[in-house]
Amino acid sequence: MWLKAWPKLAVAVFGAILYIFAVNLSGDIKELLVDVAAALIAIPIIVVTYELWNDKSHKALNENVYRYAENEMGQAMLEIKAQIKMLLEGYCVYFDAGDVVLKDSVQGNYILQMRDEAKILYDEDGMPYQRKYQADYDGGFEADESDIEEYDIHTVFSIITDVQYLGYQICDIQFEDAIHRLDELIKNSFIMERMDDEENSVIIHLLEALKMLHSFVELHRQDLFLRTDITVQGFEWELSKHQNVLSGTIGLYRLYYREKEEGSEKLVYEQVLDEKIIIDAEENNLLSVYIVNPDYYTIFSDLINEVLSCIRDWRRTNAGFVVVDFDSAQIRRL
Structure with missing residues (x-):
């Protein structure tokens, strides 16, 4: 900006010098030179002021x-991150x-x-609340919320060897939607041109890592997760809507946590945990418990860790870790 401004300022300085010279003259030549000097001073200053204002406006817009x-x-x-979690x-x-808590029956x-x-719970006005967040609660409740992108490869491997899933969770696991969204963002020059080189590098790396994870899951969909004889009481599902189409049966399923009175079927507490559309669901397996196939512990852990490392690298860029989620109208932490 200043490189463009200095020639104009030089003209203004010349105008000031001309004015000093002209005031010592007399007659018509004095008036003429004073008018010329005034123009040489005023016009460059007006132009430079406008350019400074315009530059600041563009910087604010670009920001x-x-x-x-x-x-x-x-x-x-x-x-x-939600899928990896x-x-x-x-x-x-x-x-x-x-x-x-998980009790062994x-x-x-x-x-x-x-x-x-x-x-x-709900107060008298119908507003939801949890006792653990109330100011007057003093029950010693402490939640140690971990940040998954800070896990190293050894932690990820250890978790994968123990984690258990419901059939409801893994029956339709896929990363195509996330890959498609990243692809669309990368194709958007309006967005990508405003990222710096480090951010662009992280985005490309994340897309590659996600595609590798997706390909692995698709290739080993039949044996990546193994059904066990373990049962976990407390989960129930319901089919809200279903429709038969040429490709199969599409159903809207809800997963609940339900607590019943001991020794009876009387419901004492219920909470909706999730809702999603499943095509051709194997309903008998929705509450079955699955584990990761031990043959794939290492490679599955590596692929998950690669995605997490990209998210971790993104948080270290200028973008930071604060995200405005317009869908839920919340400010969230990445």
Whole structure:
């Protein structure tokens, strides 16, 4: 900006010198030179002032556009992180850390029980609340919420060897939607041109890592997850809507946590955990418990860790880790 401005300022300085020279003259020549000097001073100053204002306006606009582009990418990464979190936490992903305990009933049969302070209750105005977040609650409830993108490869491997899933979670696992969204963002020159080189590098790396994970899951869909004889009481599903189409049966399924009175079928607490569309669901297996095939522990852990490392690298760029989620009208942490 200043490189463009200095010739104009030089003209203004020349005008000032001319004015000093002209005031010592007399007659018509004095008036003429004073008028010329005034023009030489005024016009460059007006032009430079306008250019400075215009430059600041463009910088503010570019900054807003840059933040918008970063936020769009951040939202895409939030979706990817949610999928990876499910792979690492299994059926516990529906609860905050410390919200539930898993009781061993008999061999291979577990009872999932939610702590009372974590249950969603409603006040007299119908507003939901949880006791653990109330100011007057002093029950010693502490939730150690972990940040999954900070896991190293050894932690990821250890988790994969123990994590358990419901059939409801893995029956339709795929990363095509996330890959498509990243592809669309990369094709958007309006967004990509406003990213710096480091951010572009992370985005490309993330897309490659996600495609590798997706390809692996698709290639080993039949034997990546193994069904076990383990049962977990506390989960139930319901079919809300279904429709028969040429490609099969499409159903809208809901997953619930339900707590019943001991020794009876009386429902004492219910909470909707998830809702999604499943095509040709194997309903008998929706509540079956699955584990990762031991043959794939290493490669599956490596692929998950690669995606997490990309999210971790993104947080270290200028974009940071704060994302405005317009869909839920929330400011979220990546």
